[in-house]
Amino acid sequence: MKKIIIATKNKGKAKDFEALFNPLGYDVLTLHDVAEEMDIEETGITFEENALLKATALANHLQTIVIADDSGLEIDALDGRPGIYSARYAGEEKSDDANIDKVLEELENVEEPNRTARFVCAIAIASPTQKTITVRGTCEGVIAKERRGNNGFGYDPIFYVPSENKMMAELSADEKGAISHRGNAIKKLSANLAELLSDK
Ligand SMILES: O=P(O)(O)OP(=O)(O)OP(=O)(O)OC[C@H]1O[C@@H](n2cnc3c(O)ncnc32)[C@H](O)[C@@H]1O
Numbered sequence: 001m002k003k004i005i006i007a008t009k010n011k012g013k014a015k016d017f018e019a020l021f022n023p024l025g026y027d028v029l030t031l032h033d034v035a036e037e038m039d040i041e042e043t044g045i046t047f048e049e050n051a052l053l054k055a056t057a058l059a060n061h062l063q064t065i066v067i068a069d070d071s072g073l074e075i076d077a078l079d080g081r082p083g084i085y086s087a088r089y090a091g092e093e094k095s096d097d098a099n100i101d102k103v104l105e106e107l108e109n110v111e112e113p114n115r116t117a118r119f120v121c122a123i124a125i126a127s128p129t130q131k132t133i134t135v136r137g138t139c140e141g142v143i144a145k146e147r148r149g150n151n152g153f154g155y156d157p158i159f160y161v162p163s164e165n166k167m168m169a170e171l172s173a174d175e176k177g178a179i180s181h182r183g184n185a186i187k188k189l190s191a192n193l194a195e196l197l198s199d200k
C-alpha cells in the first residue's frame, strides 16, 4: 500500500485517519513512526494556522509530503470554547477525561436547546515542492449531560450526533468517518486527493 504521513501524536486521531485512508489505499504513519522526537508547538490562533505549522514542520524535516490536522470542539454556550485549546482545556497534561469533566461542569446549568456545539477540523497538506493547502470540515451536535460509548477519543463520549441518534463514541470508526468533521474535511479533497498526495 502507499503510505501517507500524518503529523500527529494523537493515537485516536490516527485511528480516525486509518478508517478514512485505508479504503483509499493508503497506510497511515504518524509522528510516532517517523519522528518521535519532534514536538511541534501550536502557536497559531486558528485551526488552519496550527494545522499548517504541524504539516510544514514535518514536511521540511522529512523532505516529503505530509498531512496535519488541527481540530477541536466549539461550544456555543461557552462562546466557542474550548476551540483551538481543546486538547489542553483542563491542563497541560492533556487528559481527555479531565477535559470532559470541565466541560460538563461548565455546562451544568445550561439546558437544551442551548447545549449546541460543533467539532471543527482543519487539514493541511504541506510538501517541499508544492503549495500548501488547507480545508475545513465541521460536524454539528449537542453536548450530552453524561458520557456514553467507548469508541473514538477526546470529547466523543459527550458529543451527541442528532443525525445518528447516537454519541460520537457509540459509532464505529467507519461510521464516524462518514459524518465527522475529519471525514467532511477529507471529502472536500477527495476529487484530487491522489494528485495532492503524489508529491510530483
Ligand atoms: O496535535 P496532535 O499531535 O495532532 O494531537 P492533539 O490531540 O494535540 O490534537 P489537536 O492539537 O488538533 O487538538 C485536538 C483536540 O480536540 C479534540 N478533538 C478533535 N477531534 C476530535 C474528535 O474527532 N473527537 C473528539 N475530540 C476531538 C480532542 O480533545 C483533541 O485532543
Ligand SMILES: [Mg+2]
Binding pocket: 042, 087
Ligand atoms: Mg495538538
